Amino acid sequence: MRRWSRSAVVVTAMVATGALLASCGAGGEREEAPAEGSTVGITEDTVTIGGHFPLTGVAAAGYSEIPTGHKAYYDYVNANGGVHGRNIEFVVRDDAYNPTNTSQVTNELVLDDEIFAMVSGLGTPTHGAVVDFLNDEKVPDLFVSSGSLQWGDKPKERPFTFGWQPDYEIEGKILGDYVKKNMPDAKVGLFLQDDDFGRDAEKGVRRFLDDQIVDVQRYTSGNTDVAPQIAALQASGADLVLGFTTPSYTALSQLVALRLRYQPKWFYSNVGSDPALVGSLLAQFSEGAVKGGAQLLDGVMTTEYIPGTDAPEDPWMRLWQKVWDAHGDGEELTNYRVYGMSQAYTFVQALQAAGPNPTREGIVEAVERAGGDFEGPALAPFRFSSDSHMGVSGMQLVELKGGVGEELTPVLVSDIGDAPIDEDDSAASDSPPENGIPDQETVE
C-alpha cells in the first residue's frame, strides 16, 4: 500500500512537472508572437461574427427585427465581393432578453461557433452579464445595442467593448437643456425604467431640470400594470412627462393615460418611441377611443439620430430600401431593420479599417484610431478614441405628427459629464457611397 502510494506520488509529480513545462511552452509561444494577435473566426474567405438578441419574450417586439437588418446588409456586402475578399457570416442567438440565457448563448458563440467578434449584442441587463467574459477572452465586443454608459466610459477596464447609439445620459442632457430653454414653466414628471436606462437618463435630465421636476416614477420591466405610476404623475400635477421606456411600456403608459384622462405633453426616448411599432400596438383600440394608432402619438416629442422610415427620400433610406428589397426576408422595412443595417454599416467600416489581415486586437485598435472619423448614417459623429468607446455623440429633438418626426432643434452634440451641448450638423450631411458599401482605409 505504502509502495503504491509512493509510486503514485512519483507519477503525480511527473505529470505535474510535465503540465507545468507544457504550460510554460504555451506561454512562451504566445509571447513570441504578440503582434500577430488572435485570428479566431477568420478564414481565407470568411469572417464569422455573432450577436445575442431577444427573438422571443417580452422584449422581442421590434428588437427581434434588428438582426434581420444586419443579415440583409451583410448579404448585400457579400454579394458585392465581401470585405477584403471575405464573406461576413452573422450567427444570431436568442437570449429572450434573459441575462442567464445571454451567458449561455455567449459561451456557445465564443467557444463553439468561435466567432471573431460579438457585434451588436442587445440589451443593458443582458449584455451586462457577458461584457466581462468577452473582455477576459479578448473578444472584440463591438457596437452594443444599448445606450448604457458602461460600454464606453471606461475603456481601460473594458478595452474590447464599444457602444454605438447615443447614450442615455446625453439624450437626457439634450432634452433637459431644450426644456429648460423652451418650457421653463413646465412641471416635469419623469417616467423611468428602473435600471441603467432610467438612471443614466435621469442623471442627464437633472443637470438642467432639477428644480422643475415635480415627481419621478419608475416601473419594473415585466410588471405590466403601470396605472399606479401614471396616477401618481397625474396627482403630482406634472404637465410634461419625460418617458424613458421601451416600446411596450410607451404603449401601456398611453393606454393608462387614456383611462385616467391624463393629457400632459409627452416625451419618449428614441428607444421606445418608434411610431410604427407603438402605433401598431395601439391601433387595435380604435373601437374605444383611439382612431389611428400613430395619431395617438401626435404631439409627442422624441429624439432621432439616424434617418428612419419616416424620411423615405433620405439617401441613406434609399440605400436601405434597395438593400432590403434585394436581401430582406420579404417583410416590410421597419426602423428596427434600419437600425440593424446602420450598425452593420459601421461594422463593415471597422472590418475594412482593420485591414486585409484582421486580428481581434487589430480591429479594436482600428476603431479607436479611425472610428471618430467614420462617415455613416448617424447624424452626429462617433466619439471613438483610445480614451472613449462611447458611440454617436448627438441627436436632434423632433415632434411626431402622423408618424413623422418634425424637427424641433438642429443636431446637438455633447458628451457625458459636464461637456457642453453644441450644434453640429457636420455628420448629418454624410451621404452614402455610390455602391452602398463604405470604403474605409486600412489603419496602418
Next chain:
Amino acid sequence: MQQLFTTLLTGLTLGMVYAAFALALVLIWRATRIVNFAQAPMAMLTTYVALVLIEAGYSYWLGFAAALLSGLVLGALVERFVIRYVDPRSEINPVILTLGLFIVLHALAALVFGARYRSFPAPFGLRGFQVGDTTIALTGFGIFTILSVLAVVVLLVLLFRYTDVGLKMRASAFNQEVARLLGVRVGRMLTLGWALAAVVGSLSGLLIAGGGLVHPSFMDGVVVYGFVAAVLGGLDSPVGAVAGGLILGLSLSLVSGYVGSQLVSLAALAILMAVLLVRPGGLFARVRERRV
C-alpha cells in the same frame, strides 16, 4: 385623494382578474386535487383564438365565445389524454406534469402565433368615466370584468352546493374509490372539472387581455398572483379565491403606487407568508372543521 381613488380602483379590477384565475385553480383543486400550473398558458392559447377571430373581422363577442368554448375543449382534452395517465396517488407527479405542459404550450404559442406583442381590443370604452371634474379610473370594461367574475362565483357556488353534478364532482375528488362504488362515473367528473376550470381560466385571460397587450407570456404574472390568491383563500373555497384575489389586487396596487413597483412581487410573498403563518389553511379553509 384622486390618486388613492385611482389606485384602489385599479387594484379592484386587477384583483378581480386574479380572482377569476384563482377560481380556475380552485375548481381543478376541488375536482381532482391537482394544482394546475398549465392554467396560464391554456388561457393564453384560448385568448389567442379570440384574437385571431377578431383580427379576421368577426365581432368581439364571437371571439369571446369561441375562446370560452375552446377553453372547455382544451381543458377536457388535457385531462382525458394527459393528466389521466399520471398516477393520482403521487402528489408531485401531476404538478410536475402541469409545469411541463406550461413550457410546451408556451413554445407552441410562440410558434403558431409569434412572440411579438399584439394589442387586444376591448368591447367597451377605454376612457375613464367623468363625473364633474374628476375622472373615475373605471372603464366600461373594468365594470364588465367585475360583474363577470362575480357572476362566475355565484354560478360555481350554485353548481357545487345545489346540483347533483356538483356533488358528484366533489365526491369523486374527495375519494375516488368510494364515489365509484356509489355509482359516480369518476372519470367523467374529472374531465368535466378540468373543462369547467379551463373555461374560467379562459375568461380570466380574456379579461386581462382586454384593452391591453397580448404575447405568449402575458399570463405568467397572473399565474403567480392567481396562485397566491387561491392559497390565501384556502384553495378550496370559491368565495375565498375571490377574497384572496381582491386582497392581493388592492394591496399590490397600493404598494406599486406608494412604495415602488420593484417591491410588488416581494409584497405578494410577504402577504402570502403572513396569512399562512396566522392561518395555515388559508383564510377560508374548512379543513379544521372537518377534522373535528
